[in-house]
Amino acid sequence: MPNIVLFLSYIGTAYHGWQFQQNALTVQEVLQDAILKTTGQRVSLSGCGRTDAGVHARVYAANAKFETSIPVDRLPLALNARLPDDIAVREARIVPDGFDSRFSCRRKEYTYTVYNSRMKDPFYTDRACFFPYKLDMDAVCRAARMFEGTHDFKSVQSAGSPVKSTVRTIYHCYVTRSGDLLELRVEGNGFLYNMVRAITGTVLYAGLGKIAPEDIPVILDSRDRSLSGPTLPPCGLRLSRLVYDEFTLESPV
Amino acid sequence: MPNIVLFLSYIGTAYHGWQFQQNALTVQEVLQDAILKTTGQRVSLSGCGRTDAGVHARVYAANAKFETSIPVDRLPLALNARLPDDIAVREARIVPDGFDSRFSCRRKEYTYTVYNSRMKDPFYTDRACFFPYKLDMDAVCRAARMFEGTHDFKSVQSAGSPVKSTVRTIYHCYVTRSGDLLELRVEGNGFLYNMVRAITGTVLYAGLGKIAPEDIPVILDSRDRSLSGPTLPPCGLRLSRLVYDEFTLESPV
Numbered sequence: 001m002p003n004i005v006l007f008l009s010y011i012g013t014a015y016h017g018w019q020f021q022q023n024a025l026t027v028q029e030v031l032q033d034a035i036l037k038t039t040g041q042r043v044s045l046s047g048c049g050r051t052d053a054g055v056h057a058r059v060y061a062a063n064a065k066f067e068t069s070i071p072v073d074r075l076p077l078a079l080n081a082r083l084p085d086d087i088a089v090r091e092a093r094i095v096p097d098g099f100d101s102r103f104s105c106r107r108k109e110y111t112y113t114v115y116n117s118r119m120k121d122p123f124y125t126d127r128a129c130f131f132p133y134k135l136d137m138d139a140v141c142r143a144a145r146m147f148e149g150t151h152d153f154k155s156v157q158s159a160g161s162p163v164k165s166t167v168r169t170i171y172h173c174y175v176t177r178s179g180d181l182l183e184l185r186v187e188g189n190g191f192l193y194n195m196v197r198a199i200t201g202t203v204l205y206a207g208l209g210k211i212a213p214e215d216i217p218v219i220l221d222s223r224d225r226s227l228s229g230p231t232l233p234p235c236g237l238r239l240s241r242l243v244y245d246e247f248t249l250e251s252p253v
Numbered sequence: 254m255p256n257i258v259l260f261l262s263y264i265g266t267a268y269h270g271w272q273f274q275q276n277a278l279t280v281q282e283v284l285q286d287a288i289l290k291t292t293g294q295r296v297s298l299s300g301c302g303r304t305d306a307g308v309h310a311r312v313y314a315a316n317a318k319f320e321t322s323i324p325v326d327r328l329p330l331a332l333n334a335r336l337p338d339d340i341a342v343r344e345a346r347i348v349p350d351g352f353d354s355r356f357s358c359r360r361k362e363y364t365y366t367v368y369n370s371r372m373k374d375p376f377y378t379d380r381a382c383f384f385p386y387k388l389d390m391d392a393v394c395r396a397a398r399m400f401e402g403t404h405d406f407k408s409v410q411s412a413g414s415p416v417k418s419t420v421r422t423i424y425h426c427y428v429t430r431s432g433d434l435l436e437l438r439v440e441g442n443g444f445l446y447n448m449v450r451a452i453t454g455t456v457l458y459a460g461l462g463k464i465a466p467e468d469i470p471v472i473l474d475s476r477d478r479s480l481s482g483p484t485l486p487p488c489g490l491r492l493s494r495l496v497y498d499e500f501t502l503e504s505p506v
Contacts, residue, residue: 009374009375009376010375011375011376058376076372077372080372080373085373085375085378085379086375086378087375088372088373088374088375089372090372090374117505119330119333119341119342119343119344120333120338120341121262121341121343121505122262122263122264122338122340122341123262123264123311125264125338126338178506179505179506180505180506181506252370252374252432253431253432253433253434
């Protein structure tokens, strides 16, 4: 059976994340239902990562081995006809047998969007975190850079599923601002539970003067979650880039 | 009583336009309810225009004369606490007695967004019109410019409430493209029913080769709705700029 990878984009607001759950609607369940109805195949997709409830994916990869009479290049349109408006298959490809969306992934980039204005803006509801406080942008930008490199990230991990190691490598972590919109982009070889949301919370705390950017290495060394900033809400977070040996998925413009 | 103008922003997806209706939820009704609960005053707002069901407003102005014990500069936060996430009051000001959001408005700009890609994108659901066909961008851009000037716009008006005159002045009408996103911006001294959606439909027809850009003046002269392009769906349309003698409201970045 061919190993088929689907490139997705989804708005996570209505879902309890990617991964199948018994008592909550997830993107995996909705997509697998669409595959069943379209091809007659009951598949179990391997997704590039668990995204949390309410988190979006500008890009996402999920694969499984399954037979289909529909040519692979027509699979996206056939599946989209069965999918709700908040999930789309953008492309489908046959990949080598050993390819796995989760384990073959080399780097992931997440983008966290903050709407930093005194007044809320309905256009950013469910797309950005509304943060109405004045920020020292110089401190914000310096704080973000402090997370780059290979570190133990236990102090920006939420309690949850235990992992063998809390050491990860962050290739870049920087903030850009355009008007009232602030974006933190962080690319790494892996992420801990709620890590990007806690990094962004810590960076905003630096912008408020509650944490000195220079203290972030100390906070990381402490491995103490109580010293870093708050976990921001999921609505501002999206998966924005995926790097595999075979291809790189970039956010469409 | 002071004449108070509220500057709004709203996502129109859930509403049957601005204007109060007996049997459908409108932005005006929701906002007047919030004013009643916040100030105890039953007001009848004058809005800068009827927006159709499903149309958005990046900027909007509505005013009424009413008493409030809350200082005007605190009114936005007080009202926002009572408003749903898809409507926000961004600013409130006291304006001269003769100011009326509708009749004092000199120019309005609408922006129509088209997502022109082979594949749908969940990030633009309810924010753009999905148009998966290949467009001749040169024809698109030339077609848009043909609507500029003072013309009788009857051929891009939908049947509906009768108006005295179908002559309007369009100060600019142009298309920009960034990746798969295409934006048509049109500013005029007034607009007929569904006019921007029909102009955009006509411009896209030019991009498909169904209408020659050079024929648009002929279509306008004909005053015949059947010769122009289709009325596009409301989700791609937003009010993006308002010009008054007293101030100009620009879309926030």
